Amino acid sequence: MALEDYVWAAGIATELVNTTAEVWRGDDRLPDLAGLVAFAELHGHQPGDDDVPGALSELARHGRAADLHAVHALRTTVRDLIDRPDRDYLIAGATALTSSAQGATLIRDPAHENRTRWAAPLREGATVADALSLICGIGILGVVYTLGEQRFRPCGAPTCRGAFIDTTRPGSRRYCMPGLCGNRTNVANHRARQAATHNRRTNSR
Numbered sequence: 001m002a003l004e005d006y007v008w009a010a011g012i013a014t015e016l017v018n019t020t021a022e023v024w025r026g027d028d029r030l031p032d033l034a035g036l037v038a039f040a041e042l043h044g045h046q047p048g049d050d051d052v053p054g055a056l057s058e059l060a061r062h063g064r065a066a067d068l069h070a071v072h073a074l075r076t077t078v079r080d081l082i083d084r085p086d087r088d089y090l091i092a093g094a095t096a097l098t099s100s101a102q103g104a105t106l107i108r109d110p111a112h113e114n115r116t117r118w119a120a121p122l123r124e125g126a127t128v129a130d131a132l133s134l135i136c137g138i139g140i141l142g143v144v145y146t147l148g149e150q151r152f153r154p155c156g157a158p159t160c161r162g163a164f165i166d167t168t169r170p171g172s173r174r175y176c177m178p179g180l181c182g183n184r185t186n187v188a189n190h191r192a193r194q195a196a197t198h199n200r201r202t203n204s205r
Helices: 003-017 033-043 055-061 065-083 087-100 128-146 178-203
Strands: 105-108 116-119 152-154 163-165
Touching: 003 033, 003 065, 003 116, 003 128, 003 163, 033 055, 033 065, 055 128, 065 087, 065 128, 065 152, 065 163, 087 128, 128 163
Parallel strands: none
Antiparallel strands: 105 116, 152 163
């Protein structure tokens, strides 16, 4: 994968850690190999790689039970890193996650003719767990280097157990799943305000 694509990679790390039953209140979003394939198809297209679509999906489709268990272990490891945003800890942990790469090299940039970019290709025979491990490692390292360790956060929704890596320019993201957790929080706050208004009116009678 291209090292410049750390924003995309950090996004996959966030999506991965938030598939657990803990986050979804008992419903694991990666329960089987079919769920893993669906995850790879939804999130695995790397920016700029229009000429090689579906590489992560292809690995997932060839996955076995052992690969699913390895991905489950990986998301636990990545969640632990997000939950402990110490710079040295993040760097050491993320570096270990990139061990499935066969070094760094320059590759042709598909978006710009006659230009190259840095990339970390997977070793021969790599699995979907190896690919996701490399992606998460690159994402974490890129965010630590570019944006800082303060971008690793728990979800701001009071009832959510999720976590995320904030790659927004202002660094103001609050929720692991803004469309879901943000809406839930807004609804809860609206209902609380309505209840408070009702109580004030009742008490004033």
